Amino acid sequence: MSSRIGLGGALASGLLFGAGLVVSGMTQPVKILGFLDVFGAWDASLAFVMIGAIGVHAVLFRLIVRRKAPVAAPRFELPVTRRIDAPLVLGSALFGIGWGLSGYCPGPSIVALASGGTEVLVFVAALLVGSFLGARFLDARAEDPKSLSALRP
Numbered sequence: 001m002s003s004r005i006g007l008g009g010a011l012a013s014g015l016l017f018g019a020g021l022v023v024s025g026m027t028q029p030v031k032i033l034g035f036l037d038v039f040g041a042w043d044a045s046l047a048f049v050m051i052g053a054i055g056v057h058a059v060l061f062r063l064i065v066r067r068k069a070p071v072a073a074p075r076f077e078l079p080v081t082r083r084i085d086a087p088l089v090l091g092s093a094l095f096g097i098g099w100g101l102s103g104y105c106p107g108p109s110i111v112a113l114a115s116g117g118t119e120v121l122v123f124v125a126a127l128l129v130g131s132f133l134g135a136r137f138l139d140a141r142a143e144d145p146k147s148l149s150a151l152r153p
Helices: 006-024 029-036 045-064 086-102 106-115 118-143 145-151
Strands: none
Touching (some): 006 106, 029 045, 029 086, 086 118
16 A cells, blocks of 8 residues: 555545445445346435446546546556456356345445344355455466467457
């Protein structure tokens, strides 16, 4: 972590982000599942959260990338490829399936750990295992791309 932001700045940012997730309802699986149930008892309230997030991002992203560097890093690290390949599609599908089945997204699930609920503990454990296995898979693919040629574009 850069000394320009410090531990206090990182903690304050994390607390603000977590508070935003709690206030918006993103840590409540019932609310998420209600939003995803577009053909049933649809709860459209999270659409306002998304509209607000998209609006803030649309304005601030363009202003922020005009800077020489981010506040807490020596340089910006933006994606350089726009290619849609099998690992991207598979990862996106797994993310969506997990979100739809559990009602938890990775960020809000970390905040929801404070509740001590069994469901969120199981979700975060599965998230950690999946992240570890995914990283191992990508490492293996980078070391021997031919062994996983079925996933190559």
